[in-house]
Each structure stands twice: as structure tokens, then as C-alpha cells.
Amino acid sequence: MSRKRNFTKRQLRDALGMFATGVTIVTSRTREGELLGITANSFNAVSLDPPMVLFSLSREAHSLNKFESCDFFAVNILSDDQRELSNRFARTSLDKWKGVSYETGVTQCPLFPGSLAMFECYTRFHYDGGDHVIFVGEAFNMEVGTPAAPLLYYQGGYRLLMPDATDAEWA
Numbered sequence: 001m002s003r004k005r006n007f008t009k010r011q012l013r014d015a016l017g018m019f020a021t022g023v024t025i026v027t028s029r030t031r032e033g034e035l036l037g038i039t040a041n042s043f044n045a046v047s048l049d050p051p052m053v054l055f056s057l058s059r060e061a062h063s064l065n066k067f068e069s070c071d072f073f074a075v076n077i078l079s080d081d082q083r084e085l086s087n088r089f090a091r092t093s094l095d096k097w098k099g100v101s102y103e104t105g106v107t108q109c110p111l112f113p114g115s116l117a118m119f120e121c122y123t124r125f126h127y128d129g130g131d132h133v134i135f136v137g138e139a140f141n142m143e144v145g146t147p148a149a150p151l152l153y154y155q156g157g158y159r160l161l162m163p164d165a166t167d168a169e170w171a
């Protein structure tokens with residue numbers, strides 16, 4: 001059977017965009033004390049026991065080498081109120097952190113108040129993921145925020161969760 005692809009890169013992007021996700025900001029702090037942060041929707045759960053999660057970071061990201069050198073990372077699951085923060089950390093910029101308020105976790109990674117949940121992890125594995133590097137971490141510190149509408153991402157844009165009228169908890 002031929003393994004010739006039947007799609008272009010553009011078509012692949014669009015098809016993958018059919019997968020609705022939440023949005024996170026993954027943060028870290030280098031040994032020199034530099035703060036790192038990137039918006040990522042590639043976050044996913046891997047294992048409950050031990051508690052493991054993953055995200056993938058583009059090889060083109062400026063912070064890739066720095067993230068790889070860190071022993072820890074933190075994942076902030078964003079609420080709909082944090083769109084601005086999401087936009088800010090989705091750009092390569094020297095002053096991403098200017099004027100941003102954050103708390104410091106036990107790992108010294110920045111945590112954003114108002115996030116739906118925050119996980120602090122130590123990095124267990126880095127895997128080759130083609131044009132991305134897959135980071136797998138084991139979570140050991142977790143905080144759950146006040147319930148709020150999650151920030152969602154679908155087909156290249158932010159979306160709001162539409163409550164299901166038949167769901168008593170949402171109705």
C-alpha cells in the first residue's frame with residue numbers, strides 16, 4: 001500500500017483544528033531565574049498513576065532550549081477571562097512578562113491566579129515529536145481554582161462552551 005499523503009499541510013492543519021481543546025499556558029523558570037511561558041493547546045493527560053501530563057513545543061519556539069534545560073514546568077488551565085493572557089503568551093516577545101501578575105509555585109514556576117487548575121510537574125521525558133518536542137511531566141503539586149467558563153480553542157479561534165440545556169448542572 002502506498003503511504004503517499006492525500007493531504008497538504010494546510011488541509012492537515014484545518015482537519016486537526018476540528019479537535020476542540022482547552023488552552024493552557026505552560027511556564028517555567030531557568031536556573032538563572034529567567035521566566036518562560038508559552039500558550040499551548042497541545043496539553044493532555046497521560047496517566048493517573050503516576051500522574052503524568054504532556055505538551056508539545058515547536059522546535060521553532062524561542063524558548064525551546066530553555067524549557068528543555070529546566071527540571072520543572074507548570075501548566076495553567078485557562079478560563080475564558082484569561083484570553084488576553086493567552087494572546088500575550090502566544091507571541092514571541094522579550095517582554096512577555098512585563099506587567100503580568102503571577103504567583104510562584106513550590107517549583108518556582110509562575111502560576112496565574114484565576115486559572116481553572118494548575119499543575120506543577122517535574123520533567124520525566126522529552127520525546128522527538130517531528131517539528132515539535134514532546135514534554136512529559138509528573139505532577140506533584142496541584143491547585144484547583146474557582147469554577148468558571150473554560151477558554152476553548154477550535155478551528156483556529158477561541159470559543160465559549162455552550163451549556164447543554166439538558167444538563168441540569170448547567171441549565
Ligand SMILES: Cc1cc2nc3c(=O)[nH]c(=O)nc-3n(C[C@H](O)[C@H](O)[C@H](O)COP(=O)(O)O)c2cc1C
Nearest residue numbers: 039040041042056057058061062063089090091092
Ligand atoms: C491557542 C494557541 C495554542 C497554542 N499551542 C501551542 C502548542 O501546543 N505548542 C507550541 O509550540 N505552540 C503553541 N502555540 C504557539 C505558541 O504559543 C507561540 O509560538 C509562543 O509564542 C512561542 O513562544 P516563544 O517563541 O517565545 O518560545 C499556540 C498558540 C495559540 C494561540
